[in-house]
Amino acid sequence: MKKKYQDCIEKVSQIIFEEIATKEENLTDKIFEIDTDLLSLLRAIGSRVMSMLLTMLITQVTTQTKKPGWKIQRNPQIKYTTIFGEFKIKSPYLWHKKLKIGIRPVAKFLGITAGVHSVGLTRALADFGAEESFERASLRFEEHYGFKVESGKVRREVIKVAKFSEIFVNQRLELAQKEAETNPRKKAERLLVELDGCHLRTGIKIPGTENKLTQIRKIKKSRRKIEWKETRVGFARPIEEKQQRTFVARMDKYPNIIQQLIGAAYDQGLSKKSQVFAVADGGNGLFEGLKLAFPGLQFILDRPHLKHHIYAAIEAMELKPENQVFLNDSFISLIDAGKVGKIIKKLQNYQGVGAKKIANLTDYLIRFQECVHYQKFERLGLPIGSGEVESAHKYIPQKRLKIAGATWHPNTINPMLALRIIRANNWWSEFWNQYRASQDLNTAHNELNLNLNLNSNSN
DSSP states (O other): OTGGGHHHHHHHHHHHHHHHHHHOSOGGGGTTTHHHHHHHHHHHHHHHHHHHHHHHHHHHHHHHHOOTTEEEEEOOEEEEEETTEEEEEEOOEEEETTTTEEEOHHHHHHOOOTTOBOHHHHHHHHHHHTTSOHHHHHHHHHHHHSSOOOHHHHHHHHHHHHHHHHHHHHHHHHHHHHHHHHSOSOOOSEEEEEEEEEEEEEEEEEEOSSOOBOTTTOOBOEEEEEEEEEEEEEEEEETTOTTOOEEEEESSOHHHHHHHHHHHHHHTTOOTTOEEEEEEOOOTTHHHHHHHHSTTOEEEEOHHHHHHHHHHHHHTTTOOHHHHHHHHHHHHHHHHTTOHHHHHHHHHTOOSTTHHHHHHHHHHHHHTTTSOOHHHHHHTTOOOSOHHHHHHHIIIIIHHHTSTTOOBOHHHHHHHHHHHHHHHTTOHHHHHHHHHHHHHHHHHHHHHHHHHHHHHHHO
């Protein structure tokens, strides 16, 4: 857009420069303040130009619609908000007496209805609301743009965008898989996938047990049912590229989140020749789900997770502290060296104190005996712990959805996670281009409907 208006930019810049240079006193003393004053000036210019453009466009669409037989019946004012502030604009209602139909051209042609926001404003609100509480986002927006948008409106806009972002993420991952299967642009010889869970606080309103009414609305009091639900975060990346990751996150069952993880792997260059490695804990269904999703997968059991199981089992044997330490170190050393079979044989015959926990550990080692040769994995340049995905929990779901006092409706969590994923995957600009296109398409669709209606009615 800048190239198109380069001459205009030069002219306006020269005018503003001359005005400031000739009218502002002691400029040398204000060198650290000029940019702030200039920004306020440019905001005022933007607001004025926006007002003029709206007036022109409203006049145009009203004139185009006001053909013989159409008369303005009402001409109410509505509010339209942009990043330059709130504008009160006319939205005439035209009525055709003979056809008995009415039209609002501002809504039909421009897509502007009462209380609607521009895409630029919606993006700014989502920018803040995806990172901070809605109340804090409202304050930050006012600080940066010079006018206030109430936290309730911030919430509504962010949730609306988040719902669209969930669709975008699903389609983006599906497209990555289709493109890789038909015309792969990049291929990775070795890929790493990780998947791990954390819990978020959810709440839904349910009818209260007492027959008490609220003071103002006089409706039956409700209470909030609080539950902690597991959210799963994963990523895929080439083994050699630690900063090149595609993330996924959902509050969902393993098959659904693993399906997204497959799309993330394709986005990072998965092909039929790729060797895939997975690092994760021994959660029920996770190991099996990943093996099914990625044929030939080498699963690596998270070493700290395994150590925790070993410590708990040996503690149940009620040995002397020094013997516990010795046994722990011995077991871990053997496992690191790929000699887990020796430990399994020893534990299978154990009948002493804590036999049940030792039996559970034995079954656990048998299940993962091909996944714990840590010295070999390290020689291959592979991670042996899931710390990378555990760190991702902190800056994807927890930074925004686990802030102090936050309680989310279960239906809101996945859309908000999608918004956070778009940010983490550097898809932000791509997402907003598609969001803007969808809004333009809606307006174009309305315009097409209007033209069809006018044509059919004139016949």
